[in-house]
Amino acid sequence: MVGRKNELRTERDQLGEVQIPAGAYWGIATARSCQGLAVSTFPPHPRLLDAIILVKRSAALANGDAGRISERIARAIAQAADEIIAGQWRDHFIVDPFQPGSQTALLNNVDEVLANRAAEIIGGTVGTYSLVDPHKHVGLWQSPQDVFPSATRLAILLCLRELEPIVLDMERLLRRKALEFDKIIKVGRAHLRDGWPVTLAQEFNAFGSAVERSFRRISEASLSLLELNVGGAVLLAGAEVDSTFMSRVADKLSEVSGFRFKPAEDYFRMMHSMGDFVEFSSGLKELAVELSKIAGDFRLLSSGPLSGLAEIRLPTVFCEPSCSLEGVLPDRCDPLLPESVNIVVFQVMGNDAVVTMAAQSGQLEANFMMPVIAHNVLQSLDLLRQSMSIFNKKCIAGIAADGLRCRELLERSGALAVLLSRHLGREKTIALIEEALATSKTLKDLVIEQGIMTAEGFEKALLCRPLGMPGAAGITGGEQRLE
Numbered sequence: 001m002v003g004r005k006n007e008l009r010t011e012r013d014q015l016g017e018v019q020i021p022a023g024a025y026w027g028i029a030t031a032r033s034c035q036g037l038a039v040s041t042f043p044p045h046p047r048l049l050d051a052i053i054l055v056k057r058s059a060a061l062a063n064g065d066a067g068r069i070s071e072r073i074a075r076a077i078a079q080a081a082d083e084i085i086a087g088q089w090r091d092h093f094i095v096d097p098f099q100p101g102s103q104t105a106l107l108n109n110v111d112e113v114l115a116n117r118a119a120e121i122i123g124g125t126v127g128t129y130s131l132v133d134p135h136k137h138v139g140l141w142q143s144p145q146d147v148f149p150s151a152t153r154l155a156i157l158l159c160l161r162e163l164e165p166i167v168l169d170m171e172r173l174l175r176r177k178a179l180e181f182d183k184i185i186k187v188g189r190a191h192l193r194d195g196w197p198v199t200l201a202q203e204f205n206a207f208g209s210a211v212e213r214s215f216r217r218i219s220e221a222s223l224s225l226l227e228l229n230v231g232g233a234v235l236l237a238g239a240e241v242d243s244t245f246m247s248r249v250a251d252k253l254s255e256v257s258g259f260r261f262k263p264a265e266d267y268f269r270m271m272h273s274m275g276d277f278v279e280f281s282s283g284l285k286e287l288a289v290e291l292s293k294i295a296g297d298f299r300l301l302s303s304g305p306l307s308g309l310a311e312i313r314l315p316t317v318f319c320e321p322s323c324s325l326e327g328v329l330p331d332r333c334d335p336l337l338p339e340s341v342n343i344v345v346f347q348v349m350g351n352d353a354v355v356t357m358a359a360q361s362g363q364l365e366a367n368f369m370m371p372v373i374a375h376n377v378l379q380s381l382d383l384l385r386q387s388m389s390i391f392n393k394k395c396i397a398g399i400a401a402d403g404l405r406c407r408e409l410l411e412r413s414g415a416l417a418v419l420l421s422r423h424l425g426r427e428k429t430i431a432l433i434e435e436a437l438a439t440s441k442t443l444k445d446l447v448i449e450q451g452i453m454t455a456e457g458f459e460k461a462l463l464c465r466p467l468g469m470p471g472a473a474g475i476t477g478g479e480q481r482l483e
Helices: 028-037 046-065 071-085 104-121 134-138 144-180 200-226 232-236 245-257 267-272 275-301 336-359 370-394 403-412 414-424 426-439 443-449 455-461
Strands: 008-013 016-021 185-190 193-199
Touching: 008 028, 016 028, 028 104, 046 071, 046 104, 046 134, 046 144, 046 245, 046 370, 071 104, 071 134, 104 134, 104 144, 144 200, 144 245, 144 267, 144 275, 144 370, 185 403, 193 200, 193 414, 200 275, 232 267, 275 336, 275 370, 336 370, 403 414, 414 426, 414 443, 426 443, 443 455
Parallel strands: none
Antiparallel strands: 008 016, 185 193
């Protein structure tokens, strides 16, 4: 990097002169954006920055292949891009992510850093732009209306690639718990009232199925993000753009990213409509909703330890010291991880609402809300990845079942009526349930006391085929004994 820490250089534009740190790779366009339009302290999202850099790299190489810029300049821009992807010069990207328009400010920041670093690579001077120009070389045949939407698509796919193994791990853990709890029959509940007998395995298998189906919809929605419109805005403006430029950029971006990109079928739609992002964000919201249901059910199933359901035990990750009654009460070990998941879920739902409103707020040929759409979708991906990873390792993996408690609640509930009615008939079973409620005895106690069944006969009557879909997650639906 050129220049010492306290040295300055002067850059000029049509508005006048600006003093810039001599060692900065960003230039006057970046400086003006930071001076006049910064509204937050957030840095650019790292994956969005990677995506913009990769798009710029691909465009430079495509222009170099076509002879529109020299191969020397194209290679220098590509080298500068590779350095940034590898972790260098990241502190030179200083633009607020809430800049208006199609993130022209961040794109200018990227163009200036790439141009200055590329010029330095081939022997030029930072800040002169005589060898490598941010607009004539780095941004050739590109527009914010096509680069930023395309880069946002790539950034989302990069974040989704990081989320995918976490989601699959959650599904795997839930399916594994279903196998572990296969023989535990318990009270099923509807409207929080005693229902019919189910297995704890069926509940956990349903959790796994919900996660799997939600992520399948997210994956399906991500397929629409593989269309790119780099160069489309310039083409629609009437410029004589090489028809192969868009396909060249898509091919080169595919090579470096591992995704199979293709030129958009309708460039005009890509600038007009944010529907692809709305669909994807909606998929994230659906996953968040399922996570909230799972976390809430975990809290109910583990409630207690003495006065609640207490059918499962969640791992203890934190105990809150008791400060009441001079230490008379024991420390509280609350289910904080399910609560944390629900906090994240609410944020993801809010982000989806922002994406929805922002997508419908763009007018005509451009959507000035693109920056906030990108910010919210990427934040949702980050929050889900981090929250689910912790939830997997510190909660789901350590869940244990209390089979005795499940058996106790089942025997005291009306759920056994579903099984006993097969042997005793409906009227006799109803009479026994009413007597059990009046005397606080269990159905087992009553049928044995009244000589209706022996203890052995009662156990045989409890051989059942649990309700639900046979075969799911290793659950065969065959006859099983209460354990």
